Amino acid sequence: MSSASAAGSEARADEQACFHCGEPVAGDDAVFSMVAEQRRGFCCHGCLAATELIHGLGLDAYYERRESAAAEALTRTNAKAEALARYDDPALQRRFVTWDDDGHCTATLSIGGMRCAACSWLIEERLARLDGVLRANVGLASGRALVEWDPSRVELSEVLAAIGALGYRAFPYEPDLAEAMLKSERRASLRRLGVSGLGTMQVMMFSVALYVGAFGDLEAAHRHLLQVASACVATPVLFYAGWPFLAAAWRDVRLWRIGSDVPIALALVTAYGASVLATVQGQGEVYFDSVCMFIFFITLGRTIERSLRTRAELRVRNLVGRVPQAARRVEGGGVYDVPVADLAPGDVVKVETGERVPADGVLLSGVGEVSEALLTGEPTPLTKQAGDALLAGSEVLDGSLRLRVERTGAASTLQQIASLLDRAQLEKPPIAVLAGRVARIFVSAVIAAAVAVGLAWWWIDPTQVIPVVVAVLIATCPCALSLATPSALAAATHGLASRGFLITRGHALEALAGVSRVVLDKTGTLTAETPVLVDVQLVSTKLTRGEALRLAQRLEHRSNHPIARALRDLEGADVDRSDPGLQAVDAFARSEPGMGVEGEVDGRRLRLGRPEWAAGSGASTPKGAPELAGSVPMTSILLADEREALAWFVFEMPLRPGAEAMVGDLGVLGLQSSLLSGDPSQAGVDSVARRLAIEDAVGNASPEEKLARIETFEASGDHVLAVGDGVNDAPLLGRASVSVAMGSGSDLARLRADAVLLDDRLGTIPLALRWARRTRRVVKQNFTWAVVYNLCALPLAAMGVLAPWQAAIGMSLSSLLVVGNSLRLRSDSSRELAGSEESWARSTS
Amino acid sequence: MGALYILIPIALLFLAAAVWAFLWAVDHDQFEDLEREGERILLDEAPRDPAEARDEADAAREAGEQA
Numbered sequence: 001m002s003s004a005s006a007a008g009s010e011a012r013a014d015e016q017a018c019f020h021c022g023e024p025v026a027g028d029d030a031v032f033s034m035v036a037e038q039r040r041g042f043c044c045h046g047c048l049a050a051t052e053l054i055h056g057l058g059l060d061a062y063y064e065r066r067e068s069a070a071a072e073a074l075t076r077t078n079a080k081a082e083a084l085a086r087y088d089d090p091a092l093q094r095r096f097v098t099w100d101d102d103g104h105c106t107a108t109l110s111i112g113g114m115r116c117a118a119c120s121w122l123i124e125e126r127l128a129r130l131d132g133v134l135r136a137n138v139g140l141a142s143g144r145a146l147v148e149w150d151p152s153r154v155e156l157s158e159v160l161a162a163i164g165a166l167g168y169r170a171f172p173y174e175p176d177l178a179e180a181m182l183k184s185e186r187r188a189s190l191r192r193l194g195v196s197g198l199g200t201m202q203v204m205m206f207s208v209a210l211y212v213g214a215f216g217d218l219e220a221a222h223r224h225l226l227q228v229a230s231a232c233v234a235t236p237v238l239f240y241a242g243w244p245f246l247a248a249a250w251r252d253v254r255l256w257r258i259g260s261d262v263p264i265a266l267a268l269v270t271a272y273g274a275s276v277l278a279t280v281q282g283q284g285e286v287y288f289d290s291v292c293m294f295i296f297f298i299t300l301g302r303t304i305e306r307s308l309r310t311r312a313e314l315r316v317r318n319l320v321g322r323v324p325q326a327a328r329r330v331e332g333g334g335v336y337d338v339p340v341a342d343l344a345p346g347d348v349v350k351v352e353t354g355e356r357v358p359a360d361g362v363l364l365s366g367v368g369e370v371s372e373a374l375l376t377g378e379p380t381p382l383t384k385q386a387g388d389a390l391l392a393g394s395e396v397l398d399g400s401l402r403l404r405v406e407r408t409g410a411a412s413t414l415q416q417i418a419s420l421l422d423r424a425q426l427e428k429p430p431i432a433v434l435a436g437r438v439a440r441i442f443v444s445a446v447i448a449a450a451v452a453v454g455l456a457w458w459w460i461d462p463t464q465v466i467p468v469v470v471a472v473l474i475a476t477c478p479c480a481l482s483l484a485t486p487s488a489l490a491a492a493t494h495g496l497a498s499r500g501f502l503i504t505r506g507h508a509l510e511a512l513a514g515v516s517r518v519v520l521d522k523t524g525t526l527t528a529e530t531p532v533l534v535d536v537q538l539v540s541t542k543l544t545r546g547e548a549l550r551l552a553q554r555l556e557h558r559s560n561h562p563i564a565r566a567l568r569d570l571e572g573a574d575v576d577r578s579d580p581g582l583q584a585v586d587a588f589a590r591s592e593p594g595m596g597v598e599g600e601v602d603g604r605r606l607r608l609g610r611p612e613w614a615a616g617s618g619a620s621t622p623k624g625a626p627e628l629a630g631s632v633p634m635t636s637i638l639l640a641d642e643r644e645a646l647a648w649f650v651f652e653m654p655l656r657p658g659a660e661a662m663v664g665d666l667g668v669l670g671l672q673s674s675l676l677s678g679d680p681s682q683a684g685v686d687s688v689a690r691r692l693a694i695e696d697a698v699g700n701a702s703p704e705e706k707l708a709r710i711e712t713f714e715a716s717g718d719h720v721l722a723v724g725d726g727v728n729d730a731p732l733l734g735r736a737s738v739s740v741a742m743g744s745g746s747d748l749a750r751l752r753a754d755a756v757l758l759d760d761r762l763g764t765i766p767l768a769l770r771w772a773r774r775t776r777r778v779v780k781q782n783f784t785w786a787v788v789y790n791l792c793a794l795p796l797a798a799m800g801v802l803a804p805w806q807a808a809i810g811m812s813l814s815s816l817l818v819v820g821n822s823l824r825l826r827s828d829s830s831r832e833l834a835g836s837e838e839s840w841a842r843s844t845s
Numbered sequence: 846m847g848a849l850y851i852l853i854p855i856a857l858l859f860l861a862a863a864v865w866a867f868l869w870a871v872d873h874d875q876f877e878d879l880e881r882e883g884e885r886i887l888l889d890e891a892p893r894d895p896a897e898a899r900d901e902a903d904a905a906r907e908a909g910e911q912a
Contacts, residue, residue, distance in 0.1 A: 121885075139877065187871055194867040202860045206853075222849055229853050233860065 019063075020047035020167060050166055054122070057129055062122040084157040084164075087172055089337045093156070096172045104134060107156065109145045110173035111138065111163065112758070123163055130154060130162055144173060182310050189303050196241035196296040199233050200289075206230045207289040207805075220282070227279040227286050234288035238272055242295045260439045260478050263446050267473035268294065271804060274466040284463075287470060290804040294474060297812030301483050301819050327351075327358035330402070340408075347405045351396050359392045360407040368399020439478050442790075446476040453798045468800050474807040475793035480814045484782035487822035492775040495826040500743075500759040501768045508754035511738035512772035517718040518666050518765075519710060522677035522688055522699075524725035525742055526659050526762075531566045531651035539638075539645045548647040552639055555599045555608050564597075566651060596637065604641045608649075614638040615645050655691065658763040663692045665766035672696070672718075676706055710735050723757075723765065725749060740765065767828070775825055782818045789814045 019040035031042050035051055042048040054062055086092065097107045114120055120138035127136035127147065132154025138145040147159060156172070163170035206226045213223060239246075249265030252258065271287040271294075278284030329338045330348040340358045343349065348364065351357055357370070363384050370384050371394060384390060390403050454469040493503045503509065520526055536545045543551075549567075556564035596609010607614040615638060639646045666673050675697040677685050685699030698709065713720050714737065722736035725745030733739035733753045741753035743760050750756045757764055793810060796802045802810070870876065 190871045190876055191868055194871065195864055198860060198863050198867065202856065205856075225849060225853060229857065232857060 018042050018047050020051045047167070053165060054126075057126065059122060059125050062118050084160050085155075086157075086337060087160065088155045088157050091337060091342075092339055094339070097156075103151070104148055105151050105156070106146065106148045108173045109147055109160070109163075109170050111143055111145050112169035114138070114143060114168060119168070122166060123168065126162060126166060127159065130159065133159065145170070186307065186310055189299070189306060192241040192244070193296070193299050193303050196237050196292060196299055199237035199241070200292040200296045202233050203230050203237075203289050203292045206233075210286070224279070224282060227275075227288075230286060230288040231276060231279055234272065234275070234291050237292050237295060238268060241299060242268055242291075245295075245298075258440050258443050258447075260443055260482050263443055263450075263473050263477055264294070264298065264479075266447070266450075267470055267477070270466065270473070271470045274470075285467065287467070287804050290470065290474065290808045293805060293808040293812065297808070297815065298477075298479055301479065301487075301812075301815040304487070304819055304823075343405050343408050345405050345408065349403055349405060351401045351403065353396055353398055353400065355396055357390045357392055357394045357396065357401075357403070359405045361390050361403040361405045363388050363390055364402045364404055366399055366401040368401050369397040370399075371395045371397050439482050442478050442481065446473070446478070449476070449794065449798070457800070464800055467804055468797065470804045471797040471800075471802045471807040472794065474804060474811055475797040475802055476790050477811050478786070478790070479811065480786035480789065480818045481783070483815055483818050484786055484822075485779050487819045488775055488779045488782060488825055491822045491825040492771055492778075495828065496768055496771055499764055499767065499828070500757065500761060501740075501764045502756045502758055503754065504756065505754040508738055509772045509775050511719065511754070512721065512769055513776040514719045515671060515721040515738065515769060517672040517674060517713055518721045518723065519674045519676050519713070519736065520694075521722075521724035522675060522685060523653070524745065525723055526655055526675075526688060526692070527653045528656050531653050533566055533649060534652045535648075535650040537648040537650065539647055543646060545647070548639055551601055551606060551646075552608055552649060554601050555597050555606060555639075567649075606639065606641050606646075608639045609637050611638040614640040655688070656760065656762055658761060660692055662762040662765055663694060665763075666769075667693075669766060669769055671721075671769075674698075674713075676701055676709060707735055721765075721769075724753075740768075771825070771828065778821060778825055782821055785821075786814065786818060 019035070019042055031048055032039060033042065033048055034040075035055060040051070042051070054060065093105070093107075097105045099105055111123065114123070123145065124136050124138045127133045127145075132150045132152075133147065134150060135148040136145060137147075149156070149159060160170045160172075206229055210218075210223065210226050210230075213226075245261045245264045245268065248259060248261040252262055268291055271291050274284070275286040275288050275291070278286050327338055327340050327343055328335050328350040329343065330350060335350055343359050349358060349361070363386055365386055367383070367385050370382050370390065384401070390401070392407075450469050450472045453472050454465055457465045457468050489506070489509055492509055496503060536548055538545060538548065553567050556567050596607055596613055598605070598607045600606070637649050637651075639649065663673055673692075673694045673696070675685065675689050675692075675694045677697075677699045682699040685697050689695075689697035698705075701709070710720055710722065714735075719738075720736040722733055722739040723742075724733055724739070725742040733741060733749055738755070739753040740755045740757055741749040743750070743756055743758040755768070789810075793802065793807065797807055
């Protein structure tokens, strides 16, 4: 069925993108293989394995159904087996797993990377085939999955690994209180919608009878019956479904505020009151149908808008609401996994390389490199020794640390992150504030007009006062006006989120539409965060390249440094953990922060790192360091033993795919680009700038210098879009008009920025800019329409030409038109967006 | 037309039943993920046994070639 052929064979046009994940097929990892009798290209063996798995399970329909290559390249999603195994710990599972009477477990998982229904179908089908999984429901809109399993047959870590093998990120999720509230609000809104909808339909039926009967013969008794029936239906509709309007209007009136709910409530109460009076007295018209329709259509518009907004919020929560960390507590001679929330001051905790410090404390023993980027934005690793303070949330880059906990709880990182997030959600975008003010003026004018018209008709024909005033209030309802902006913003946010561009601040879209300059960070943004080993140059003749590589891999097997990861991720680099030789390295290996790693392998003491340090243990620094000039940023390290230098390892920091096309696209959009980097090598910065055709490039910039540069741009009238990964540029992300953080960036950057590029695809940035401009156009269209409609409807209603129910339909149609116009923004079918898609596709081929 | 005095209350009863059913559906998350559930009926249940799946795919292809 499939046979892999060697890399390096020519790729045909339809094999330019990885069949599984869509990344470009290039470089040494590319492999071609026959799948279902068709030759396909893959970016790496991981993706090939995923495709073979899918085919083996008979799930090929996935490739036919899906709308885009959503899964990520497998090289990025492979979580380590040990990391997943922690989720099997019962103590940790207490937080997010529910056990039922049969002994089965249920948990909610957060799944990243799904784009369309085919993705969720694939995951569901894959899990269904896993022995021990009883139920798996994957929700596309929420990015969540509900899984029920039998713990005696399968472990949670296996479930997570199965999802990861397909190219999606999965981890357990613990929804918080705010989210529970979102859900119950949504439900309440739906309930009201249903009641008002069904009620409207029923009342309309009665109304038809009444209208027809008005022209023909209708006995008074029957008319009365129909009116009473209508009242019975309209009453719960008004007081249950219409309650939000009544309550809000009452609040506004009590505080002498004019809110947009006031005319609505006024109209409803007037119409309902007059109708009840007419029913009781047996004479006059009833307007129960207008009341119900009015409530139904307004609720419909608001429900649609709210659901769009809630989806965006759920996605943001997915980003940060991870399972609370587990901590390793040392007690009585053993080390136990406990949830962070269970820690108390005085506990002793062990933290390994790559993990986060779970609580504020004091380092007891061990030396390590720690990054406090999450809290301070400073990426420079700090060396910590016994007696130094450690902050909750800092990441251990290198070392095995024991610390004594001092502070927990509210001071914890998760709490900080959560409060940052809450603050962000509460900020109102400026245009919404403006719209609110306009709405208030508008509403006062409307009420004044209604009163005037009422008085006029009282003088002309008192029987018409009620219907005319009600019609005026309904026809001039500013619902369309107040829906104009929020619906457009919500739809565009939703559409962009499905493309991997997650907006976390209300004002981001407006700001994006007005951007004039884009400032880009280099490392981690324009270049991928992991270096790639491109060459092993031997210095000594006593070993082969393969042996040198093997030594290097064994030395670095515990480190989390990007260079160590690059060495480990090489094909065939699976280091056998039970290898006794490895234990020896473990026992001795230590890393010198900023310099390299040292250890003993096969009886030799070796160093791998900066040339001066590596050679310093006895050998002299060899001449002939590899040439590093090139169009791509590079770095090299030296492997040496006690007597001589052994080999150079040359790494390349490749530019992200699509970087050149993105910069070109920005030019097409009429924007200036700047490169602002903290990399001390100006040559490296210049070479990247030349390659991308960016004229303004500054290197070796400290965080303060970066901030100052942004401020200069802003002061001179530029609206700046800052793009970074947060290592060394979190402050500037807060200062620019609008900022975008890379999905792979630091947590702090992702929270401070106004938007997050979830899949790190640079081509999405010009797409988002175009989308934002389109949103601005749609908002203007909405405003124009809403105002025009109200101006036309008012005279008609005032003259008595418009019956209340006609006014209700007209107003509702106008609101729905606005919402419908905004819904166009959910997808990118317009031609301008196609332009950016083409250029991105071209760049990846 | 005297029947109206019976029919209209019956209509109201039906309405109450419909409202009750709708509220039940909302409370049981029937409206949670409309896109996914809508597509579910379109996507075929893939057979559990991979061998069966391959046989199905082969049969479908042959049928397509003959057509």
